[in-house]
Every structure is written in structure tokens, then in C-alpha cells.
Amino acid sequence: MNRNTFHPSSRSARRHVLAAAAATVLGLGALHSTAALAQAPAYPAKAITFVVPFAAGSATDQLARAIGQSITNDTKQPVVIDNKAGASGMIAAAAVAKAPADGYTVLITTNTTHAANEHLYKKLSYDPVKDFAPITGLGKGGQVLVVNPASPHKSVGDLVAFAKKNPGKLTFGSGSASSRVAGEMFKQLAGVDILHVPYKSNPFAITDLLAGQIDLMITDTSTGMPQITAGKLRALGYSTQKRSAQLPEVPTIDEAGVKGYDMGYWFAAYAPAGTPAAVVTRLNELMQAATKSATAKSFFDMSGSEAWTTTPADLAKFQAAETLKWGKVIKAAGIEAE
The missing domain is CATH 3.40.190.150 (Bordetella uptake gene, domain 1)
Known part of the structure; x- marks a missing residue:
């Protein structure tokens, strides 16, 4: 018999063998992919x-x-x-x-x-x-509006009344964007003219406030709270629409008369x-x-x-x-x- 001649039955058998082999390869590939996915590290896998x-x-x-x-x-x-x-x-x-x-x-x-x-x-x-x-x-x-304990101003209302009668006489310090913008919003909503004094950081402004070099500032509670607790600063108003849990007796600036004030x-x-x-x-x-x-x-x-x-x-x-x-x-x- 000619060795190069194939019977249909042998050709069909070869197809079955090749198909089986392909299926085996695909199956192994799928198993490998599944295993790879299963072994992929869950986030986070490092620092x-x-x-x-x-x-x-x-x-x-x-x-x-x-x-x-x-x-x-x-x-x-x-x-x-x-x-x-x-x-x-x-x-x-x-x-x-x-x-x-x-x-x-x-x-x-x-x-x-x-x-x-x-x-x-x-x-x-x-x-x-x-x-x-x-x-x-x-x-x-929130932020807190603070003054020196020696200040004659006992409330936000006192500050606003004095500022309206004496434009440009009061000064406020700030050492951050939040503190600066909070002060500017206060001026706008209260309708007063208060001179801004810039600082490199809020702690520097606090130092001058303690020394009586400026009249007030609106500072973050993290910076202001230790001074308030120690009695070195007087808190007049809180900057958000909700009172601070740490300063429940201090009204919000909005409550104190500067309506619409909300800056946290x-x-x-x-x-x-x-x-x-x-x-x-x-x-x-x-x-x-x-x-x-x-x-x-x-x-x-x-x-x-x-x-x-x-x-x-x-x-x-x-x-x-x-x-x-x-x-x-x-x-x-x-x-x-x-």
C-alpha cells in the first residue's frame, strides 16, 4: 500500500486526536489563567x-x-x-x-x-x-474667632459695633488660606472694614494676638483650642453653622448676628x-x-x-x-x- 495514501478513517482519527490535543491545551491554559487570577495579590499587597x-x-x-x-x-x-x-x-x-x-x-x-x-x-x-x-x-x-482676654470686646456684636463706628481701626491676623478667607468673609457679611495683617502661619499670628499686637483672628480649632482652654484667648464665635462640641457655650458667628456666615x-x-x-x-x-x-x-x-x-x-x-x-x-x- 502506498505510504502517502490516507484512508478517510485514518484522517478522521487524526482530526479527533488534534482536537483532543487542542482541547487539552486550552483546558490547561484556562486552568493556568484561573490559577493566576486566584494567586493575584489582593490590594494592598505592599506599603x-x-x-x-x-x-x-x-x-x-x-x-x-x-x-x-x-x-x-x-x-x-x-x-x-x-x-x-x-x-x-x-x-x-x-x-x-x-x-x-x-x-x-x-x-x-x-x-x-x-x-x-x-x-x-x-x-x-x-x-x-x-x-x-x-x-x-x-x-x-470649624474655626473660632478669638481675641485677647484683655480685649474690651466681649461678643461678636461688640466687635461689629466697634468696627462700624471705627472703620479700619481693628486688625485681624491670618497665617493660612482658611484663616484669611474666613476673616474676609466676616468683613463682607458684617459690613465692616477691618485691616488684614498677614503671617507665615497661624501660630505666629496667635503669638502677636497674645501680645496685643493685633485685635482678633479666626483660626482653626487645632491651633486655637489649647490657648482657649488655658484662658490665654477668649472665644467669641464659631465659624460653621453648628456649634463646636468642645465649645458648646460659644455661639456660631451666624447666631451672633453675622447672618449666613459659614466657613469651615x-x-x-x-x-x-x-x-x-x-x-x-x-x-x-x-x-x-x-x-x-x-x-x-x-x-x-x-x-x-x-x-x-x-x-x-x-x-x-x-x-x-x-x-x-x-x-x-x-x-x-x-x-x-x-
Whole structure:
């Protein structure tokens, strides 16, 4: 028989053999893919870096460390705090914007970088919307209007009445965007002329207030509370529409007669734009749980702030509204972008 001639039966058998072989290969491939997926490490599989736009010891830094400790406890992965202070938070924000979008670099920040800066600076080294994936809000806090205990002004009403009779005679200090804008909003809504005195940071302004060099300031509770508790400053009004749990006897500035006054500060977390949705969701879950931890609660109690969490979409909407609000106040105050 010719060795090069094949019978139909043998050709059919060969097809069956080839098909079986192909099926075996495909089956092995599928099993391999399934095994690979099963073996893929769950997020987080290594250390996460929290980039903080302010110095160690700042309120944002303290909150970042509290959140990080909770995440470490939950995941057994370390959280590294990287303080990149300077340029009103722009150095840190730009660094995170350029970081790999893998969920291992997260910006723990405030309204400074994501609501105020675009109105205070002509050019930013980052885009607060396009360069980031919102994760969640973390906390909100208020500011407190304080004067020296020797001040003749015992209430917000006293201050407003004196300022209206003596335009330009009172001075207010500020060492942050939040403090400056809070003071400018007070002037606008109260209809008074008070001279602004700028400082490099709120603690410097507090020092001059204690020495009687300026008349008042509206400062974050983290900075002002120790001085109020020690009796070195007198609190006249709280900046949000809800009274502070730490200062329940102090009326809100709105309650005290400056209607519509509402100016707080907030903390939030952002990842670089393009971070996978599943990773953002996981970070959201971890951080929401972290705000309820004992370490975070201690921070909120100490600083006079409170936990505040959101979905990523709700944080984006909130940020947009806050950006508009800050822009209006800054424009009305005549603050020119640097």
C-alpha cells in the first residue's frame, strides 16, 4: 500500500486526536489563567504612602497618621507618611498627580489644595480636578474667632459695633488660606472694614494676638483650642453653622448676628487620576472604617473637628461646590492671585 495514501478513517482519527490535543491545551491554559487570577495579590499587597502637604505635627499630618494606623491594623501593610510641606500644598499635590496610578500613593489634603489654591495662584503645578481620583472625605472642622482676654470686646456684636463706628481701626491676623478667607468673609457679611495683617502661619499670628499686637483672628480649632482652654484667648464665635462640641457655650458667628456666615475646613483623600475603580473602592472602604477607629476619634476630639466620609462621586460634587464658594469670597475680598 502506498505510504502517502490516507484512508478517510485514518484522517478522521487524526482530526479527533488534534482536537483532543487542542482541547487539552486550552483546558490547561484556562486552568493556568484561573490559577493566576486566584494567586493575584489582593490590594494592598505592599506599603501605601500617604503624601501630606503640610509639616509633621499639623492637623492634616495628625489625621493622616491616625488613618494610616487603622489601615495598617486592618490590612497588616505599613502606611508611610511623606510630609511634602511648602508652596501652599502645591509641592505635595503635584507629586501625587505624577505618581503611578496604582493606589499606593495617596494625597491626604484639605480645601487649600483642592478648593482655594486655584483662586489664589495664577498658575498651579497640578489640576485639582483632572489630575486626581477622589476617594473620600475624611473630616470637617470649624474655626473660632478669638481675641485677647484683655480685649474690651466681649461678643461678636461688640466687635461689629466697634468696627462700624471705627472703620479700619481693628486688625485681624491670618497665617493660612482658611484663616484669611474666613476673616474676609466676616468683613463682607458684617459690613465692616477691618485691616488684614498677614503671617507665615497661624501660630505666629496667635503669638502677636497674645501680645496685643493685633485685635482678633479666626483660626482653626487645632491651633486655637489649647490657648482657649488655658484662658490665654477668649472665644467669641464659631465659624460653621453648628456649634463646636468642645465649645458648646460659644455661639456660631451666624447666631451672633453675622447672618449666613459659614466657613469651615475639610480633609479628604485623593489618588492619582486613572487609579483603577476597584482600588479606589477598596481605599474608600478602608478609610471610612478608619475614621471610626480609636486613633481617629482621639484626633477629632482633640482638634474639635469631626469625621466626615463620602462616596468618590459625592466628594467630587462637594469639591466643585467648595471651589465656587471659595472663589466668590476671594474675588469679593479683592485678593489678587499671586
